[in-house]
Amino acid sequence: xxxxxxxxxxxxxxxxxxxxxxxxxxxxxxxxxxxxxxxxxxxxxxxxxxxxxxxxxxxxxxxxxxxxxxxxxxxxxxxxxxxxxxxxxxxxxxxxxxxxxxxxxxxxxxxxxxxxxxxxxxxxxxxxxxxxxxxxxxxxxxxxxxxxxxxxxxxxxxxxxxxxxxxxxxxxxxxxxxxxxxxxxxxxxxxxxxxxxxxxxxxxxxxxxxxxxxxxxxxxxxxxxxxxxxxxxxxxxxxxxxxxxxxxxxxxxxxxxxxxxxxxxxxxxxxxxxxxxxxxxxxxxxxxxxxxxxxxxxxxxxxxxxxxxxxxx
Amino acid sequence: xxxxxxxxxxxxxxxxxxxxxxxxxxxxxxxxxxxxxxxxxxxxxxxxxxxxxxxxxxxxxxxxxxxxxxxxxxxxxxxxxxxxxxxxxxxxxxxxxxxxxxxxxxxxxxxxxxxxxxxxxxxxxxxxxxxxxxxxxxxxxxxxxxxxxxxxxxxxxxxxxxxxxxxxxxxxxxxxxxxxxxxxxxxxxxxxxxxxxxxxxxxxxxxxxxxxxxxxxxxxxxxxxxxxxxxxxxxxxxxxxxxxxxxxxxxxxxxxxxxxxxxxxxxxxxxxxxxxxxxxxxxxxxxxxxxxxxxxxxxxxxxxxxxxxxxxxxxxxxxxxxxxxxxxxxxxxxxxxxxxxxxxxxxxxxxxxxxxxxxxxxxxxxxxxxxxxxxxxxxxxxxxxxxxxxxxxxxxxxxxxxxxxxxxxxxxxxxxxxxxxxxxxxxxxxxxxxxxxxxxxxxxxxxxxxxxxxxxxxxxxxxxxxxxxxxxxxxxxxxxxxxxxxxxxxxxxxxxxxxxxxxxxxxxxxxxxxxxxxxxxxxxxxxxxxxxxxxxxxxxxx
Numbered sequence: 001x002x003x004x005x006x007x008x009x010x011x012x013x014x015x016x017x018x019x020x021x022x023x024x025x026x027x028x029x030x031x032x033x034x035x036x037x038x039x040x041x042x043x044x045x046x047x048x049x050x051x052x053x054x055x056x057x058x059x060x061x062x063x064x065x066x067x068x069x070x071x072x073x074x075x076x077x078x079x080x081x082x083x084x085x086x087x088x089x090x091x092x093x094x095x096x097x098x099x100x101x102x103x104x105x106x107x108x109x110x111x112x113x114x115x116x117x118x119x120x121x122x123x124x125x126x127x128x129x130x131x132x133x134x135x136x137x138x139x140x141x142x143x144x145x146x147x148x149x150x151x152x153x154x155x156x157x158x159x160x161x162x163x164x165x166x167x168x169x170x171x172x173x174x175x176x177x178x179x180x181x182x183x184x185x186x187x188x189x190x191x192x193x194x195x196x197x198x199x200x201x202x203x204x205x206x207x208x209x210x211x212x213x214x215x216x217x218x219x220x221x222x223x224x225x226x227x228x229x230x231x232x233x234x235x236x237x238x239x240x241x242x243x244x245x246x247x248x249x250x251x252x253x254x255x256x257x258x259x260x261x262x263x264x265x266x267x268x269x270x271x272x273x274x275x276x277x278x279x280x281x282x283x284x285x286x287x288x289x290x291x292x293x294x295x296x297x298x299x300x301x302x303x304x305x306x307x308x309x310x311x312x313x
Numbered sequence: 314x315x316x317x318x319x320x321x322x323x324x325x326x327x328x329x330x331x332x333x334x335x336x337x338x339x340x341x342x343x344x345x346x347x348x349x350x351x352x353x354x355x356x357x358x359x360x361x362x363x364x365x366x367x368x369x370x371x372x373x374x375x376x377x378x379x380x381x382x383x384x385x386x387x388x389x390x391x392x393x394x395x396x397x398x399x400x401x402x403x404x405x406x407x408x409x410x411x412x413x414x415x416x417x418x419x420x421x422x423x424x425x426x427x428x429x430x431x432x433x434x435x436x437x438x439x440x441x442x443x444x445x446x447x448x449x450x451x452x453x454x455x456x457x458x459x460x461x462x463x464x465x466x467x468x469x470x471x472x473x474x475x476x477x478x479x480x481x482x483x484x485x486x487x488x489x490x491x492x493x494x495x496x497x498x499x500x501x502x503x504x505x506x507x508x509x510x511x512x513x514x515x516x517x518x519x520x521x522x523x524x525x526x527x528x529x530x531x532x533x534x535x536x537x538x539x540x541x542x543x544x545x546x547x548x549x550x551x552x553x554x555x556x557x558x559x560x561x562x563x564x565x566x567x568x569x570x571x572x573x574x575x576x577x578x579x580x581x582x583x584x585x586x587x588x589x590x591x592x593x594x595x596x597x598x599x600x601x602x603x604x605x606x607x608x609x610x611x612x613x614x615x616x617x618x619x620x621x622x623x624x625x626x627x628x629x630x631x632x633x634x635x636x637x638x639x640x641x642x643x644x645x646x647x648x649x650x651x652x653x654x655x656x657x658x659x660x661x662x663x664x665x666x667x668x669x670x671x672x673x674x675x676x677x678x679x680x681x682x683x684x685x686x687x688x689x690x691x692x693x694x695x696x697x698x699x700x701x702x703x704x705x706x707x708x709x710x711x712x713x714x715x716x717x718x719x720x721x722x723x724x725x726x727x728x729x730x731x732x733x734x735x736x737x738x739x740x741x742x743x744x745x746x747x748x749x750x751x752x753x754x755x756x757x758x759x760x761x762x763x764x765x766x767x768x769x770x771x772x773x774x775x776x777x778x779x780x781x782x783x784x785x786x787x788x789x790x791x792x793x794x795x796x797x798x799x800x801x802x803x804x805x806x807x808x809x810x811x812x813x814x815x816x817x818x819x820x821x822x823x824x825x826x827x828x829x830x831x832x833x834x835x836x837x838x839x840x841x842x843x844x845x846x847x848x849x850x851x852x853x854x855x
Contacts, residue, residue, distance in 0.1 A: 029736070031736050031738065032739055033735075035739065036738060037395050039404040039405065041756065043772060044772050045486075048479070081393070083396075084543070089543060156583055162583045163582070163585070164580030164583060168545060257572075260576075263545045268543065268544060270572075271393050
């Protein structure tokens with residue numbers, strides 16, 4: 001129980017810190033949401049009306065404390081731009097980002113595990129070298145280049161998918177998942193490159209340990225040793241790598257959401273910042289921070305499941 | 314050799330018993346894992362198959378019975394809509410959508426005139442103090458209610474702020490009263506004579522029974538609002554009860570919100586967008602035969618704006634030098650592949666008779682003369698200045714780059730400062746804390762609205778133009794009942810902008826629209842709207 005208490009306190013501290021930093025950022029950067037919403041040609045009267053409407057005529061610290069007191073009771077406020085409750089907007093966009101993240105994570109695991117095992121099979125030999133080179137190449141691809149290349153090659157030339165076609169999950173669930181497949185692949189490719197390398201290193205490290213040699217000398221076959229001992233025991237560092245990857249992916253894949261026109265959290269965040277929508281930005285940032293803390297918490301539990309010697313403290 | 318992993322804090326060598334126990338446990342775990350993997354693989358395979366199917370390739374469908382009615386189109390937009398309340402909307406990106414939902418007493422036509430819409434006829438009194446409209450009968454709102462004169466009165470009173478004291482549309486601030494008169498007529502009485510109010514009476518007529526028009530946008534237009542999902546789409550459906558016979562044709566119009574011009578273009582090519590306005594000429598040339606490219610005048614003023622209140626541009630000689638140093642022709646050909654009309658003052662040729670064509674070629678590109686003028690102004694060695702541009706508009710950034718290059722030839726070193734839109738609006742537009750900028754100015758399709766921004770105390774006079782003569786002429790136009798006199802006055806105002814070298818006005822860019830083949834009827838308006846009521850699919854049998 002002590003452990004959960006500690007984690008909860010940690011979560012709250014993180015959220016407070018993050019919200020203060022966001023607040024400071026908004027305080028410093030120029031830009032008036034009323035002007036952005038109404039455009040350059042709005043008259044002063046129209047601006048004043050809107051400011052009154054949105055409660056922008058109060059000083060920024062006052063607005064912040066109002067927001068905090070709302071947030072404490074679970075009310076994240078209303079978006080200035082969309083005039084909808086922030087929680088409603090998050091509810092609309094979260095399923096999209098979460099599905100994309102889950103799919104990307106799945107693809108990463110499904111591809112990187114076999115590749116990592118394959119590469120560690122005969123270290124230094126052709127296959128290992130090939131995978132290492134490919135890994136380096138894909139890892140160093142900036143995400144926007146990869147996303148654009150995929151759209152051009154797979155979408156426009158090979159016509160495997162319609163570039164920019166997004167089907168909402170309210171319309172059709174298989175269609176929704178299908179429209180997320182290639183974006184998820186774009187997110188996954190660089191992650192596969194990293195996790196494959198970690199897996200290889202981790203397996204190799206485990207392979208040379210004495211208990212493995214002991215088991216083998218007692219007549220255990222190579223395959224059995226690999227499947228029963230080496231892989232399970234090399235999972236602990238891999239979970240750490242996947243935790244980092246998961247928290248990155250769950251935070252939304254900015255570039256991929258933009259290029260593939262996926263209306264997820266990242267696009268909402270960009271819009272929110274561009275129009276200086278303070279409540280909406282705060283809401284999204286809180287989600288991102290909270291998500292990261294929760295992912296690390298889950299990773300701890302996973303660690304203790306995989307390696308019972310690790311206790312939750 | 315023992316290697317310790319950081320995460321593996323326990324010991325690495327285990328006893329025999331422990332190993333076998335471990336084997337059992339892991340064996341069971343692996344089986345579960347294996348099953349899970351299989352399921353997941355199947356799952357993934359199905360999705361990838363699905364996405365390969367051409368099922369999702371047709372975003373739009375033509376009606377299959379060969380008639381020209383029916384079908385749906387997807388229009389690409391790059392701005393997130395923010396408001397649907399037609400009286401508070403100011404953003405051009407919102408206006409292009411709600412043009413299809415709401416209508417006013419008068420409506421703008423593609424050739425830039427204002428025709429009666431929800432009014433059948435109108436008259437303006439001799440003294441330009443009273444406007445009387447004969448209201449069309451039998452018009453229904455999207456919620457089924459019949460539009461009445463009371464709705465007209467309610468809507469105009471609301472927009473003019475007669476009940477609250479603060480007008481929602483500032484152009485209507487001179488309205489004194491709106492009353493029912495005669496048989497099915499509505500009279501609008503003004504505080505001061507104004508012969509040019511008509512273009513602003515396109516203000517949307519909304520039902521007085523609807524309290525939150527932003528949440529439930531109900532109008533009389535050819536399309537009904539159906540749904541809006543943030544950063545996805547705005548969907549409109551056909552209004553079957555539309556008062557105008559024969560239109561609209563389409564059953565459904567989707568305004569698809571894209572992240573930026575590049576993704577929109579990608580989607581245009583892939584087939585998920587059918588119509589895309591304000592296309593970059595360079596991109597338009599990359600489109601294949603699947604599209605028709607339609608273009609028209611846009612009533613937009615692309616300007617290298619100089620802050621008249623700040624050195625060195627507070628010196629008229631320097632501003633004049635800039636006008637000679639910018640090569641408009643090469644600028645337009647580099648920036649727009651020639652798809653723009655050169656301008657020299659603050660009005661577009663799209664304004665017809667109000668436009669002063671005698672000012673064409675008021676400045677002929679002449680770097681020698683520019684250097685001379687700079688010498689006279691006390692800058693024999695040129696000077697350094699900054700140009701602040703909004704980074705989200707690649708167009709303006711590119712224009713600034715070309716201009717900076719041209720100015721280098723006369724010894725002016727222009728540093729480009731690229732800021733985001735919100736910052737630009739505050740720093741440049743509101744605070745006027747800048748030396749120069751590049752921006753495109755849009756306005757209502759009315760000469761008064763175009764030239765209002767150069768009146769010295771206008772809130773949107775961000776270039777800080779200050780001319781007493783200009784102010785005097787501008788304020789006298791309003792009460793001038795004779796249209797010819799007004800036209801002369803507007804032409805004079807444009808001359809003043811040139812003689813005082815207000816800024817470097819360089820082009821009216823053409824609005825280039827890509828329309829998928831098979832769709833016909835699209836018309837380009839000189840204002841920022843998309844009229845989808847006239848767009849239809851080519852009939853199979855004609």
